[in-house]
Amino acid sequence: MGLIGFGTFMLEFLKVIFLGIIEGITEWLPISSTGHMLLVDTFMNLKASQDYKDMFMVVIQLGAILAVVVIYWEKLWPFAKMSTIDAKYHALGLSLNDPLTKEDRRLLGKTWRSKDLIRVKGIAMNRRILQMWVKVIVATIPAAIIGLLLDDFMDAHAHTAWVIAIALIVYGVAFIFVEDRNRTRTPRVTRIGQLTYLDALKMGLFQCLAIVPGTSRSGSTIIGGLICGIDRKLAAEFSFFMSIPVMFGWSVVKLIKFGFHYSFAEFILLLVGMAVAYFVSVFVIKTLMAYIKKHDFKIFGWYRIALGVLVLIVFAIQAIMA
Numbered sequence: 001m002g003l004i005g006f007g008t009f010m011l012e013f014l015k016v017i018f019l020g021i022i023e024g025i026t027e028w029l030p031i032s033s034t035g036h037m038l039l040v041d042t043f044m045n046l047k048a049s050q051d052y053k054d055m056f057m058v059v060i061q062l063g064a065i066l067a068v069v070v071i072y073w074e075k076l077w078p079f080a081k082m083s084t085i086d087a088k089y090h091a092l093g094l095s096l097n098d099p100l101t102k103e104d105r106r107l108l109g110k111t112w113r114s115k116d117l118i119r120v121k122g123i124a125m126n127r128r129i130l131q132m133w134v135k136v137i138v139a140t141i142p143a144a145i146i147g148l149l150l151d152d153f154m155d156a157h158a159h160t161a162w163v164i165a166i167a168l169i170v171y172g173v174a175f176i177f178v179e180d181r182n183r184t185r186t187p188r189v190t191r192i193g194q195l196t197y198l199d200a201l202k203m204g205l206f207q208c209l210a211i212v213p214g215t216s217r218s219g220s221t222i223i224g225g226l227i228c229g230i231d232r233k234l235a236a237e238f239s240f241f242m243s244i245p246v247m248f249g250w251s252v253v254k255l256i257k258f259g260f261h262y263s264f265a266e267f268i269l270l271l272v273g274m275a276v277a278y279f280v281s282v283f284v285i286k287t288l289m290a291y292i293k294k295h296d297f298k299i300f301g302w303y304r305i306a307l308g309v310l311v312l313i314v315f316a317i318q319a320i321m322a
Contacts (some may be wrong), residue, residue, distance in 0.1 A: 008047065009265055013272065020060065020273040028240070028288055029063040029299050030175065030219030031307070035164040039311060052266060054155060055258040056273065059251045063274030067281035068240045070110070070304025078129035085112050085173050091159045094174055130191060132235065132241070138197050139204035139221075139238075140245045146208040147250065159213050165311035167214030171223070172304030178226050188229030192238065194229065200238075202228050207242060214308075217243060222297065232292050240285070 020207055022040055026033035037057050069076060088108055089096060096114040118125040189195050206224025210217035218239050224237025262270070 007127040012047055012265070012269060015046055016269045016273045017045065017276050019046075019056075020063065020276025021280050023060050023273070023277040024067075025065055025176060025284050026216075027243075027277070028218055028281060028284050030171075030216050030222050030297060031304055032164070032168060032214050032216035033061070033064075035168060035214035035216070041162065048266065051258055052262075055254045056270060058247075059270060060253040060273040060277050061247045062251050063277035064281040065244055065247050066274075066278050067285060068244060070242065071282060072237070075129065075132075075237075076244075078126040078133070080112070080124050080126075082119060082124050085117075085124055088112075097208075103136060132192055135192075135195060135197060136238075136241050136245065139200040139207065139242045142201070142204040142248050143207045143210070144249065145212055146257065147246075148253075150211055150235065151253070154211055154213070158211075161311055161315045164214035165308040165315070167212050168304045168308030168311070171215055171219055172301040172308065174223055175219070175297050175301030175304070178223055179298045179301070182226055182296075185229070187231040187234075190231040190234060192234060195234070195238065199225075199228050199230065203230075203235075203238065203242065207246065207319055217246070219300070219304075226297075232296065236289065236292060261294065 019037060019040060022036050023033055026036045033059060037060075039056075041053065046056070048056070085096070089098075089112075092104060092107060094100070094104065096112070096117070100108070100113065112124065112126065118127055118128050118130075142178055189199060203221050203224045206227075207217060207221045209215050209220040218236070221239040222232075222235050225238065226232065230238070
């Protein structure tokens with residue numbers, strides 16, 4: 001991007017805000033954030049090198065990931081001081097071994113029951129949260145291996161409108177089919193404690209499909225969860241948790257490949273994109289989780305199909321007119 005004028009910078013600034021909004025919306029809805037970002041960039045091209053844009057499209061996701069960490073902090077952070085826990089219980093007139101009501105658990109923030117605690121020198125570790133993180137790591141391994149092996153190949157050959165359109169349509173049909181199949185079935189897993197390591201590995205294998213742009217990382221993992229008999233809300237939440245190491249690690253890889261040689265303007269635009277993605281993601285995640293309490297994912301399937309067909313039509317017209 002180099003040295004650019006103020007007017008040009010402001011235009012790129014507005015483009016980055018729009019891309020941050022698209023990232024914040026599409027990262028958590030099962031409709032493919034990368035696919036949307038690449039399609040938007042086709043019509044609203046950032047004035048930057050291809051290497052910078054490839055890095056930007058991935059690293060902007062760090063803002064979206066921060067939203068998950070903030071919203072689900074109580075479910076993600078397994079450590080606390082024993083003195084803090086004792087004080088919380090004392091304030092409610094409880095001891096660690098007392099049974100907890102639903103209201104007690106709400107006021108405590110975490111269910112720090114005695115059987116869940118691992119005490120080490122005044123520090124308490126929540127056994128259930130630690131087990132959840134082991135499951136996340138198990139689910140992350142397949143995508144980490146496949147991603148590192150195929151990243152350069154997919155960047156060179158798969159980031160095209162045709163691939164994106166086909167992936168949008170195929171997984172749109174898959175969502176509709178899976179939701180219709182599950183309509184009369186009762187979920188086998190409704191709590192994260194019931195999720196087995198094999199279930200986590202299966203969702204991790206489905207996550208590998210997201211290396212194809214247009215697939216959607218959340219979409220592929222949620223479909224995998226639904227196929228495995230996991231409750232819709234839990235499948236979405238665990239998909240969010242799986243995204244933390246994958247997207248953080250992928251962002252670090254992209255940053256290292258790019259080499260940290262930004263211009264000042266490029267650095268500011270990257271920060272702006274991440275900030276916008278964060279704030280939009282907070283709203284979208286909360287809205288999505290409220291929506292799927294009463295609805296299924298079929299609407300996203302139909303959206304993917306419609307968007308995929310539109311993309312095919314637009315690029316077919318461009319190819320004919322070229």
